[in-house]
Amino acid sequence: MKLFAAGHTDPGRVRSSNEDAYFIGDSIFAVADGMGGHVAGEVASATALGPLEEIDAKVYPDGATAIHALEEAIQQANVEVVTKAQDRPEYEGMGTTLTALMFEGQRIHFAHVGDSRAYLLREGQFNQLTRDHTFVQQLVEEGRISEEEAAVHPRRSVITRAIGVTEQIDVDVMTLDLEQGDQLLLCSDGLTGVVADEEIAGILSDLDQPARTVERLVQAANHAGGPDNITAVLLRWDETPTGPDRSGTTADMSGPAILVHTRQGENAEAWVQGMRRFGSFTSRRRGTGPHHHRRRLLVILVSIVIVGSVLVGGGRWLLGRSWYVGIEGDRVAIFQGVDASIGPIELHWVVEQSDLALDQVAPFFLDRLESTIAAPSLTDARRIIETMPRVAGSAADPAQTEEPSPAGDATTSP
Numbered sequence: 001m002k003l004f005a006a007g008h009t010d011p012g013r014v015r016s017s018n019e020d021a022y023f024i025g026d027s028i029f030a031v032a033d034g035m036g037g038h039v040a041g042e043v044a045s046a047t048a049l050g051p052l053e054e055i056d057a058k059v060y061p062d063g064a065t066a067i068h069a070l071e072e073a074i075q076q077a078n079v080e081v082v083t084k085a086q087d088r089p090e091y092e093g094m095g096t097t098l099t100a101l102m103f104e105g106q107r108i109h110f111a112h113v114g115d116s117r118a119y120l121l122r123e124g125q126f127n128q129l130t131r132d133h134t135f136v137q138q139l140v141e142e143g144r145i146s147e148e149e150a151a152v153h154p155r156r157s158v159i160t161r162a163i164g165v166t167e168q169i170d171v172d173v174m175t176l177d178l179e180q181g182d183q184l185l186l187c188s189d190g191l192t193g194v195v196a197d198e199e200i201a202g203i204l205s206d207l208d209q210p211a212r213t214v215e216r217l218v219q220a221a222n223h224a225g226g227p228d229n230i231t232a233v234l235l236r237w238d239e240t241p242t243g244p245d246r247s248g249t250t251a252d253m254s255g256p257a258i259l260v261h262t263r264q265g266e267n268a269e270a271w272v273q274g275m276r277r278f279g280s281f282t283s284r285r286r287g288t289g290p291h292h293h294r295r296r297l298l299v300i301l302v303s304i305v306i307v308g309s310v311l312v313g314g315g316r317w318l319l320g321r322s323w324y325v326g327i328e329g330d331r332v333a334i335f336q337g338v339d340a341s342i343g344p345i346e347l348h349w350v351v352e353q354s355d356l357a358l359d360q361v362a363p364f365f366l367d368r369l370e371s372t373i374a375a376p377s378l379t380d381a382r383r384i385i386e387t388m389p390r391v392a393g394s395a396a397d398p399a400q401t402e403e404p405s406p407a408g409d410a411t412t413s414p
């Protein structure tokens with residue numbers, strides 16, 4: 001059994017530059033979708049691939065060591081992009097997705113940050129292996145919107161984890177045992193944003209030469225408008241690059257497919273033990289710096305979310321949640337943003353800390369406060385605090401504070 005691979009990237013039909021990058025090595029394969037102004041996105045994606053290239057073709061004594069090396073490379077990619085972003089002002093705020101895999105024995109180890117994806121086509125079943133680190137995916141998992149709604153959601157490209165933006169990074173890691181005929185696809189959202197899974201699966205099922213297949217995937221995205229950079233990396237685990245149905249001739253083998261690996265005496269019965277999530281690796285976080293980077297990302301994300309909501313006009317839920325009253329420390333405070341933390345990122349910040357201490361709030365009201373109270377405006381948020389039920393003897397009397405408070409006074413006591 002052999003692993004055949006091919007990759008293709010294209011700027012698409014709208015963008016002048018290509019911030020995507022991919023790497024195909026002997027054992028390492030990766031897709032990165034960079035973001036940032038001017039050339040920053042390209043720098044971010046290219047930089048992130050560096051540490052992965054360094055571990056290409058290395059051999060490890062066991063799976064755990066291999067996974068560790070892969071994860072270390074991702075962490076190193078993060079450090080390098082963060083460092084570059086800090087070094088030069090024009091790189092500030094740049095980041096990249098990174099979806100990488102390592103071929104080890106008859107297994108594939110995945111590491112993933114962001115919204116590029118890995119898919120598996122096996123025996124006609126096409127499944128997404130990675131979980132998108134996106135705002136809309138969070139909404140899907142919370143049951144707020146359906147998968148179908150997520151696919152066309154105006155904020156679907158807002159990612160909640162990226163390489164190079166925070167000094168701490170959570171990396172999803174998983175392992176898949178290969179089976180003959182498996183096709184693995186790594187791709188950026190420029191493909192999956194406009195081409196349905198069914199169509200992608202159909203193209204893979206045709207078993208063209210891998211290089212031809214990835215070209216066709218890119219073409220499909222361009223036919224659908226090509227609004228974003230498009231990248232696809234395809235791996236086939238089989239005896240020939242085009243599968244057993246078109247038994248490989250010499251001519252087939254001379255095609256542009258890259259023969260990556262040969263394993264002798266493979267057991268054809270190698271059965272999937274399934275995609276396994278390594279709990280001890282998943283959600284591992286590393287970093288030493290203060291949280292100012294996270295704060296910066298947070299502000300960027302919230303800005304994107306809120307501005308996007310306003311622009312699109314459909315973001316009623318977000319707008320409705322863009323101010324709220326909650327608890328900060330031992331006091332009541334007004335927050336802006338969304339009362340959610342997605343991965344390591346909290347999508348909100350304190351706007352005003354009030355003088356109202358929690359022990360002044362009526363106990364029956366604390367639960368409601370804990371789950372936060374949405375406010376349509378800052379003024380409304382201030383009024384909610386003013387009129388909050390309090391324990392007997394506390395300063396404010398809700399009955400007297402029905403009128404909006406003067407602007408700028410967040411902590412009114414009558």
Ligand code: MN
Nearest residue numbers: 033189190228
């Ligand atoms: Mn993209």
